[in-house]
Amino acid sequence: MMAPIHRDAIVSFESVSKEYSGSLAVEDVSFSVYEGEFVTLLGPSGSGKTTLLKMVAGFIKADSGTLLLDRRNAASLEPRQRDIGMVFQDYALFPHMNVYENVRYGLRFRKLSRDTVRDRVEEMLSLVGLSDYRDRKPNQLSGGQMQRVALARALAIQPRILLMDEPLGALDREMRIRMAEELRRMHERVGVAVLHVTHDQEEALIVADRIGVMHQGGLVAMDEPREIFRNPKSVFAARFLSRANIVDAAVLQVYDSVSAAIGWQGLSFHIDCSPGQPTGDCRLAVPPWAFKIVPAGNPNAFAVRVREMTFLGEVTQFLCETADGVELLVRLSTAEVHEASLSALYLSLVEGLVSIVK
Ligand code: ADP
Ligand code: MG
Numbered sequence: 001m002m003a004p005i006h007r008d009a010i011v012s013f014e015s016v017s018k019e020y021s022g023s024l025a026v027e028d029v030s031f032s033v034y035e036g037e038f039v040t041l042l043g044p045s046g047s048g049k050t051t052l053l054k055m056v057a058g059f060i061k062a063d064s065g066t067l068l069l070d071r072r073n074a075a076s077l078e079p080r081q082r083d084i085g086m087v088f089q090d091y092a093l094f095p096h097m098n099v100y101e102n103v104r105y106g107l108r109f110r111k112l113s114r115d116t117v118r119d120r121v122e123e124m125l126s127l128v129g130l131s132d133y134r135d136r137k138p139n140q141l142s143g144g145q146m147q148r149v150a151l152a153r154a155l156a157i158q159p160r161i162l163l164m165d166e167p168l169g170a171l172d173r174e175m176r177i178r179m180a181e182e183l184r185r186m187h188e189r190v191g192v193a194v195l196h197v198t199h200d201q202e203e204a205l206i207v208a209d210r211i212g213v214m215h216q217g218g219l220v221a222m223d224e225p226r227e228i229f230r231n232p233k234s235v236f237a238a239r240f241l242s243r244a245n246i247v248d249a250a251v252l253q254v255y256d257s258v259s260a261a262i263g264w265q266g267l268s269f270h271i272d273c274s275p276g277q278p279t280g281d282c283r284l285a286v287p288p289w290a291f292k293i294v295p296a297g298n299p300n301a302f303a304v305r306v307r308e309m310t311f312l313g314e315v316t317q318f319l320c321e322t323a324d325g326v327e328l329l330v331r332l333s334t335a336e337v338h339e340a341s342l343s344a345l346y347l348s349l350v351e352g353l354v355s356i357v358k
Pocket of ligand 1: 020024025045046047048049050051052
């Protein structure tokens, strides 16, 4: 999907910070969620994800910066004026109400006709595939089904934005992946703007149009999934997303400020760079899958000694050491390593997967 610059921003954070007793929970965060877009904030526990969601919901206020909802300053809007749907990890269903009543709940205070309410609830039950479960109570449902009820309830009010905080966190891995895939398909049908947070990378990759990586209260990278993997920009995002090796290298020359010649391990190769990239020392993110095995003596290769090897099914992971003592994590397709001599390897790089990081 192309960058959605032509669409309206539903939520915009502009240099937003939030402090809790002297320590920054959110620091100078700026980004927008556009109409119809699914944005996922991905980061470890404590990185500030929930704090950002609570600001959109209106449960807490920023200490500095501006939060815009539909281009209006959120500071002037009470939580119930915000037209927001919310889904949390613990579902928060009403145990004494059945599925139908739970989904209807958010519509009580809207001035809607009885028929409109009924049609809306039916539509939502059908969207999440629970039409046949309308009379069940939450304790008669599986975790995945409860999560679907919570989603139907949040969407029934036709919110301007849907907020989801670790919505699949209580499900086991297989169920989480299935629900994430379903969430993606539902989003394609409903088209509501979504701001979703998770610490689970697989979940993020399945659902998101754009992924933002959070670290210690800051947004360290934000882009479409492929792009953020190809060019994570920050050391933290590179390590967090792909366990990338962060290595010292040299920028030998810069061409037209968009491409650079790099020297590393006796290899020289070209990669994309940002405008203003100086020559001299740099750091590269080299993901474990950016290596390939080549025959000994290949001029575009370097030798490594293998210290550890772990069979992971489709791929085999190597902990290697270069001649000058740099440790590298390398993942090769198991098919590729079948009969190779595994105490020493000759490696070259897949250049398009290597990037400069700060
Ligand atoms: P995440 O959702 O990414 O796990 P949070 O937004 O919950 O992170 O928290 C960010 C930081 O702010 C953490 O260090 C957390 O301990 C702190 N924090 C969150 N809520 C409060 C609070 N009510 N009082 C004090 N500190 C808080
Ligand atoms: Mg949280």
